[in-house]
Amino acid sequence: MTSCGHITEYKSKYGTNQFRIIHAYFIAASSDNARRRKGKSGVCHTCRFPSFRLHACLYCVYFGCYTTKHIHEHAFSKNHNLAADMTYGTIFCFECGDYVYDKELESIAQIQNEKAAKSLGLKSYNFIAWEPTEVEVEILRQNPKRRKVENKSTIGLRGLINLGNTCFMNCIVQSLIHTPVLRDFFLADKHNCQMTSVEAQQCLVCEMARLFQEFYSGNRTPHIPYRLLHLVWTNARHLAGYEQQDAHEFLIAALDVLHRHCKGYSDNKCLSINKFFTGRNGMTSGNPHHCNCIIDQIFTGGLQSDVTCQECNNVSTTIDPIWDISLDLGPGAPIPNALLNVNNSSSSPSSGFSNSPGTYEPTSLLDCLKRFTKPEHLGSSAKIKCSTCHSYQESTKQLTMKKLPIVACFHLKRFEHSTGLHKKISTFVSFPEELDMTPFMSSSRNNTNGYRNQIVQESAKGLSCDNKYSLFAVVNHMGTIECGHYTCFIRQHKDQWFKCDDHLITKATLNEVLKSEGYLLFYHKQILEYQQ
Amino acid sequence: MADDIKRKDAQMRATINQKLVETGERDRLKDLLRTRLIECGWRDQLKQHCKEVVKQKGLEHITVDDLVAEITPKGRALVPDNVKKELLQRIRTFLAQQADN
Numbered sequence: 001m002t003s004c005g006h007i008t009e010y011k012s013k014y015g016t017n018q019f020r021i022i023h024a025y026f027i028a029a030s031s032d033n034a035r036r037r038k039g040k041s042g043v044c045h046t047c048r049f050p051s052f053r054l055h056a057c058l059y060c061v062y063f064g065c066y067t068t069k070h071i072h073e074h075a076f077s078k079n080h081n082l083a084a085d086m087t088y089g090t091i092f093c094f095e096c097g098d099y100v101y102d103k104e105l106e107s108i109a110q111i112q113n114e115k116a117a118k119s120l121g122l123k124s125y126n127f128i129a130w131e132p133t134e135v136e137v138e139i140l141r142q143n144p145k146r147r148k149v150e151n152k153s154t155i156g157l158r159g160l161i162n163l164g165n166t167c168f169m170n171c172i173v174q175s176l177i178h179t180p181v182l183r184d185f186f187l188a189d190k191h192n193c194q195m196t197s198v199e200a201q202q203c204l205v206c207e208m209a210r211l212f213q214e215f216y217s218g219n220r221t222p223h224i225p226y227r228l229l230h231l232v233w234t235n236a237r238h239l240a241g242y243e244q245q246d247a248h249e250f251l252i253a254a255l256d257v258l259h260r261h262c263k264g265y266s267d268n269k270c271l272s273i274n275k276f277f278t279g280r281n282g283m284t285s286g287n288p289h290h291c292n293c294i295i296d297q298i299f300t301g302g303l304q305s306d307v308t309c310q311e312c313n314n315v316s317t318t319i320d321p322i323w324d325i326s327l328d329l330g331p332g333a334p335i336p337n338a339l340l341n342v343n344n345s346s347s348s349p350s351s352g353f354s355n356s357p358g359t360y361e362p363t364s365l366l367d368c369l370k371r372f373t374k375p376e377h378l379g380s381s382a383k384i385k386c387s388t389c390h391s392y393q394e395s396t397k398q399l400t401m402k403k404l405p406i407v408a409c410f411h412l413k414r415f416e417h418s419t420g421l422h423k424k425i426s427t428f429v430s431f432p433e434e435l436d437m438t439p440f441m442s443s444s445r446n447n448t449n450g451y452r453n454q455i456v457q458e459s460a461k462g463l464s465c466d467n468k469y470s471l472f473a474v475v476n477h478m479g480t481i482e483c484g485h486y487t488c489f490i491r492q493h494k495d496q497w498f499k500c501d502d503h504l505i506t507k508a509t510l511n512e513v514l515k516s517e518g519y520l521l522f523y524h525k526q527i528l529e530y531q532q
Numbered sequence: 533m534a535d536d537i538k539r540k541d542a543q544m545r546a547t548i549n550q551k552l553v554e555t556g557e558r559d560r561l562k563d564l565l566r567t568r569l570i571e572c573g574w575r576d577q578l579k580q581h582c583k584e585v586v587k588q589k590g591l592e593h594i595t596v597d598d599l600v601a602e603i604t605p606k607g608r609a610l611v612p613d614n615v616k617k618e619l620l621q622r623i624r625t626f627l628a629q630q631a632d633n
């Protein structure tokens with residue numbers, strides 16, 4: 001497919017207007033009117049069928065099938081040697097016997113395609129295939145060594161030395177290193193450090209970038225993460241020391257530091273997400289957490305909380321950014337302060353207040369999520385000030401997912417510290433390889449779906465990949481609360497599992513993963529949306 | 533008799549196609565399909581395959597029609613089942629809505 005002299009000749013004689021009109025009305029229709037016209041007249045002028053490969057003559061008003069060669073017959077009998085494919089807008093030259101390029105016609109088509117896509121709110125137009133820039137071409141030229149990642153290749157797998165009870169850190173590092181979108185970010189060298197060169201020594205994001213290089217260097221000997229540990233100690237002082245720490249606490253601290261360092265803030269210069277957990281009194285909906293750093297792009301979801309006043313049925317809705325979902329395992333355990341989201345007030349979160357009534361012990365992740373999103377009656381001991389009644393009232397609260405994160409991290413609360421005594425819940429909680437979050441979305445709560453037919457709606461939902469997730473990492477804790485050890489399973493490629501036990505990496509099966517006592521479960525979205 | 537069925541079939545196709553075009557649903561389906569195929573790596577795989585075919589035959593000796601004929605079987609086979617199912621369901625839903633109106 002090259003450019004040809006026939007097109008140049010045609011343009012000098014007739015200009016581009018005929019193509020522009022055909023394209024605007026019969027190829028990329030951008031109004032209801034144009035679409036109606038396109039639908040009515042999109043048939044072959046010879047056989048009257050709506051063929052899938054209709055072509056429009058560029059010399060006269062004639063549409064003809066390509067497959068049954070009606071357009072060819074027309075071209076040769078009339079000596080009209082150029083026609084536009086009515087599906088894609090490409091030009092066929094009958095003299096050359098092939099499709100041909102023309103920059104000018106292509107740019108007309110491009111503009112009209114965009115207009116048509118916008119008129120229907122289509123997304124795939126935002127997709128731009130990757131083409132190397134000049135700088136990248138130069139880098140590729142200077143570094144001729146290539147490594148092809150195939151299905152069998154184990155590149156990216158590397159053990160981590162335990163530096164004295166640091167298995168809690170190692171398993172989080174392994175999970176982050178194997179988070180697909182995060183890996184793409186770092187391997188594409190996208191961290192553009194905002195810190196001064198002196199400060200950058202302290203940048204945890206820069207350290208992550210170095211870690212990715214270490215993991216993908218091809219070196220098989222276990223890596224010693226002393227530098228990372230040092231950075232964690234200086235940036236999250238509550239985790240310092242050679243004691244066993246909670247892997248979940250470490251994950252949240254790591255995400256928080258990474259998020260701050262992405263913006264170029266060390267320590268306390270920036271509003272950290274913790275503020276939203278502790279200092280949100282009086283804050284209403286429309287949280288100012290609009291961070292666009294890679295951590296927030298990947299991990300931040302929106303949790304909607306609807307509090308309905310039992311007296312007047314007034315619903316007050318708030319949406320909060322969350323990095324993970326903590327799920328209760330015990331019967332009626334108190335919900336974390338983070339989730340006690342109320343629109344008033346001075347009242348500190350009351351105790352004995354759970355996100356599920358009764359003595360129900362979930363045995364699966366779905367159970368946990370059902371419980372998490374179940375409307376819950378807040379008793380008389382937990383009255384909330386209603387903004388309509390202007391007084392404290394009993395109410396019902398429901399949590400749902402307003403916005404799904406790219407990576408969903410579920411924290412099964414196996415450790416209980418709340419009641420004064422510390423204990424671990426070792427119940428087996430099953431979790432699926434593929435998870436559909438649709439039932440836990442805020443939109444499912446409102447049931448405002450356009451489809452009228454219930455059955456169609458149900459099955460269409462089940463098949464859509466929009467809210468589906470795949471499991472890619474599981475962190476496990478073995479032993480007791482006093483004496484335990486963390487390991488993790490991580491996924492490579494589409495379905496190969498490995499167990500990471502500090503410096504040891506061994507092959508694992510999906511079955512082993514699903515049978516394990518999960519503590520943190522990492523899922524990634526199957527489908528990514530393009531930004532409009 | 534068989535001809536009659538054939539003609540009715542063609543008539544039905546024409547009507548459905550017209551409805552799909554008029555409502556913009558055809559473009560929406562195309563958009564969905566495009567997105568899904570990009571997401572699952574189909575596009576990259578096919579592109580690679582096209583490059584190989586062109587290299588093998590020589591750029592001067594191949595037309596778009598040749599290339600299309602060469603890659604179509606592989607292209608069809610590589611479309612994931614869940615993508616086909618999702619699309620089919622969307623079309624069914626659309627037709628059900630049209631029938632209601």
Ligand SMILES: [Zn+2]
Pocket residue numbers: 044045046047048049051064065068070
């Ligand atoms: Zn025809």
Ligand SMILES: [Zn+2]
Pocket residue numbers: 057058059060061062074078080
């Ligand atoms: Zn003509």
Ligand SMILES: [Zn+2]
Pocket residue numbers: 004005006007093094095096097100
């Ligand atoms: Zn030509």
Ligand SMILES: [Zn+2]
Pocket residue numbers: 191192193194195200203204205206207261
């Ligand atoms: Zn940095």
Ligand SMILES: [Zn+2]
Pocket residue numbers: 259260262291292293294295296
């Ligand atoms: Zn951020």
Ligand SMILES: [Zn+2]
Pocket residue numbers: 309310311312313314386387388389390393
């Ligand atoms: Zn009220």
